[in-house]
Amino acid sequence: MGRRDKVARASVYRTVREAALRLKEAGVPEPAASAEILMAELLDLRRGNLAWREEPMTEEQAATYEAWIQRRLRREPVQRILGYTYFRNLELDIDEHSLIPRPDTESVVSVALTRIDERGGSCRVLDIGTGSGTIAVSIAQERPRCEVHATDISEGALEVARANAKKAGVRVHLHHTDLTAGLDALRGSVEVLVSNPPYITSAEIPGLAPEVRDWDPRSALDGGPDGLEFYRRIFEETPPLLADGAGVVLEIGHDQSRSVLELGRSRGFVPRGTAPDLTGTPRVALLKWTGG
């Protein structure tokens, strides 16, 4: 009996268990969760209901599941295999052109919304390096009276962002450019600037988990020799676009709050403090532009 026949006849639950074991033996992180989430997706079931499934899988289901498990064995993240992930209210599509949206970035959106609300809930927002549209689409969805602009250097990422804006039923003005080059039409008018730029030091990248190192685009991770390259450029290049009193909301690495706030201060921004993630680590830097 070929391996394929064996797999085709196994029950749903046994197939999940065997896959979890193979993932575990291969050293893949969260083997059970990976095996269960993929099966739940395949059969359109809740993860918690799989244990009761004694029915055999069809040959087609078994083949698809096996292909997904093979991808996970190569350390492809579950979200990339699924092609989407959840972020705040949204189900965002993802592909190879952009970073997987992270829960950490949800607090960046929260801080930006507070700044927007201080301005009465309607203002012009700019998200730099939007990737799959994570921040920009969330803001447009949660504060529909804002005019949201977003940039990315990757045309592929912008295509995903465009699809995500459409799926969420919101309008985001997408600009294909390096940071903010050529956005002269926005001169002096951006009231909330937000970004989750690449901030990992180049030297740290080889040591990252394979799920990140081998699958997130390097250009979405690499913040240069000291990890601060994009903050430096944001502080240098954005002032012409900013309105007097604009709020600047930046995601930062766990050990970057002092250096990012200091960098901003040295370029004429006023540091306003940091906001923590769920575990209390400062992961958002907040500054204000007062017109230099």
Ligand code: GLN
């Ligand atoms: N802004 C996008 C996100 O938060 C992409 C960030 C990035 O690629 N560094 O997911």
